Amino acid sequence: MEERQHDLVVIGAGPGGYVAAIRAAQLGLDTACIEKASALGGTCLRVGCIPSKALLEASHKYQEAVTGLKKYGVLVGEVSLDLARMMKHKDKTVTTLTRGVAGLFKKNGITGYKGLGRLAGPGVVEVDGDTPMRLKAKHILIATGSEVTSLPGIELDGDRIGTSTEALSYPEVPQHLVMIGAGVIGLELGSVWRRLGARVTVLEYQDRILPGMDAETAKLAQRMLKKQGLEFHLGARVTGARVEGDSCVVEAEGLEPIQCDLVLVAVGRKPNTEGLALEAVGLETDSRGRIAVDEHYATAVPGIYAIGDVIAGPMLAHKAEEEGIACVERIVTGYGHVNYDAIPSVVYTHPEIASVGKTEEELKEAGVAYNKGVFPFIANGRAKAVGETEGQAKILADATTDRVLGVHVIGAHAGDLIAEAAVAIEFGASSEDIARSSHAHPTLAEALKEAAFAVDDRAIHS
Numbered sequence: 013m014e015e016r017q018h019d020l021v022v023i024g025a026g027p028g029g030y031v032a033a034i035r036a037a038q039l040g041l042d043t044a045c046i047e048k049a050s051a052l053g054g055t056c057l058r059v060g061c062i063p064s065k066a067l068l069e070a071s072h073k074y075q076e077a078v079t080g081l082k083k084y085g086v087l088v089g090e091v092s093l094d095l096a097r098m099m100k101h102k103d104k105t106v107t108t109l110t111r112g113v114a115g116l117f118k119k120n121g122i123t124g125y126k127g128l129g130r131l132a133g134p135g136v137v138e139v140d141g142d143t144p145m146r147l148k149a150k151h152i153l154i155a156t157g158s159e160v161t162s163l164p165g166i167e168l169d170g171d172r173i174g175t176s177t178e179a180l181s182y183p184e185v186p187q188h189l190v191m192i193g194a195g196v197i198g199l200e201l202g203s204v205w206r207r208l209g210a211r212v213t214v215l216e217y218q219d220r221i222l223p224g225m226d227a228e229t230a231k232l233a234q235r236m237l238k239k240q241g242l243e244f245h246l247g248a249r250v251t252g253a254r255v256e257g258d259s260c261v262v263e264a265e266g267l268e269p270i271q272c273d274l275v276l277v278a279v280g281r282k283p284n285t286e287g288l289a290l291e292a293v294g295l296e297t298d299s300r301g302r303i304a305v306d307e308h309y310a311t312a313v314p315g316i317y318a319i320g321d322v323i324a325g326p327m328l329a330h331k332a333e334e335e336g337i338a339c340v341e342r343i344v345t346g347y348g349h350v351n352y353d354a355i356p357s358v359v360y361t362h363p364e365i366a367s368v369g370k371t372e373e374e375l376k377e378a379g380v381a382y383n384k385g386v387f388p389f390i391a392n393g394r395a396k397a398v399g400e401t402e403g404q405a406k407i408l409a410d411a412t413t414d415r416v417l418g419v420h421v422i423g424a425h426a427g428d429l430i431a432e433a434a435v436a437i438e439f440g441a442s443s444e445d446i447a448r449s450s451h452a453h454p455t456l457a458e459a460l461k462e463a464a465f466a467v468d469d470r471a472i473h474s
């Protein structure tokens with residue numbers, strides 16, 4: 013087996029791994045990255061963030077054309093759906109971006125290896141691919157991400173009972189789709205297929221949707237999604253799903269068995285350490301399959317680091333990227349840090365739901381006194397002009413210092429609006445800082461400024 017030497021070997025080319033590799037190369041490390049899939053970019057680019065957003069946008073445009081344009085005085089003729097072309101748009105987006113990562117590797121002089129990366133001792137990784145390799149490196153970064161998961165009693169058949177991966181490529185619009193789990197991924201894909209005409213039933217074990225998100229905001233989201241036709245059954249623990257002839261049957265506690273033609277299991281993802289041979293270096297995973305790291309992403313084995321979905325924390329692409337950058341900067345420069353209080357999270361439904369920092373529930377639980385400012389989109393001039401009046405912006409600020417602790421927005425373009433809030437939290441801003449910052453008029457961002465005014469009960473337009 014051919015043997016090679018690098019300064020850093022990254023295992024996995026998702027947003028965590030490929031970004032870490034680029035930053036390491038910028039910092040002068042001889043860097044290699046191993047990826048087992050045929051394209052670079054990981055879950056996010058291949059079967060996650062990017063294809064889902066391509067379908068969300070395309071299905072939203074379709075739905076607008078069908079029902080939403082009349083109010084603007086735009087009359088269109090008969091609208092029909094060319095699903096194959098919509099999928100082509102999604103696939104082309106993915107291909108362009110994954111090739112883009114390959115281009116970035118080339119530009120930065122990163123050596124790519126195609127195959128399964130396997131730890132073969134401290135400082136050694138073997139590549140199990142067409143050309144087997146033995147790589148020696150002072151630093152090894154595990155960025156193997158996560159995988160889809162299912163529930164006990166539900167066997168994924170990769171066809172009728174599937175996960176987000178299948179739901180990104182259904183060949184036709186299902187008549188009735190049953191979705192298990194009302195988390196981010198489920199609600200996004202459920203929205204896509206609802207917009208394209210499917211009946212969508214959501215079964216959620218908890219008594220609310222979007223567990224972990226700000227409860228008031230999640231409640232508003234549920235109301236809006238219900239209006240769009242998603243059917244919710246909360247407190248419904250799914251115990252089984254099976255294919256029966258031409259259809260599927262889903263069983264949940266407290267409900268009659270539900271017949272449908274497709275099942276989407278969206279109950280979370282599991283860290284991916286399969287085939288890595290952690291045991292070869294004496295590394296273990298925790299009870300949830302994650303690799304334990306310290307605040308500098310170092311594992312228990314000197315020289316081996318881990319970042320992204322394979323370690324604890326929210327499973328988000330930008331969280332993996334930030335960790336990748338912080339990890340290699342720390343290795344090379346001695347500094348590198350991620351502020352976990354300032355990591356935004358976005359649900360790309362319509363309207364979007366975005367948050368950063370603490371929820372009201374977290375603040376209450378921690379006994380932190382806070383002031384709350386809420387501003388409804390309906391009172392925002394731009395929202396009215398563009399016909400996107402659903403939603404609100406909410407700012408939570410420390411009752412004593414006025415420091416912004418959490419921001420939760422539901423409304424059009426919330427995912428873009430939240431960037432301002434993340435910067436505010438990163439800079440330790442007060443709600444007064446946001447209120448005093450000039451916001452262009454008329455913009456949706458003014459809703460945030462008004463929410464900041466509302467913290468002190470002095471919103472202008474409500």
Ligand code: FAD
Nearest residue numbers: 024026028048054055056060061129157320321327328329
């Ligand atoms: P991954 O992206 O999972 O990449 C890991 C890579 O490692 C993979 O390419 C895998 O093939 C490779 N690999 C694994 N083991 C080995 C091995 N032994 N050898 C070689 N290669 C290996 N996040 C967001 O922030 N925003 C979103 O809008 C969003 N939407 C999503 C939508 C869906 C449908 C899904 C499923 C996920 C979404 N996510 C989103 C989550 C996001 O995709 C992940 O948080 C992110 O991809 C994690 O990055 P990562 O680099 O840690 O791992």
Ligand code: AMP
Nearest residue numbers: 193194195196215216217249250279280
């Ligand atoms: P997320 O972790 O954000 O992807 O969300 C997964 C969702 O699936 C959570 O809201 C869970 O409560 C939900 N869930 C997990 N197990 C079950 C189950 N057996 N039946 C219904 N919902 C479930």
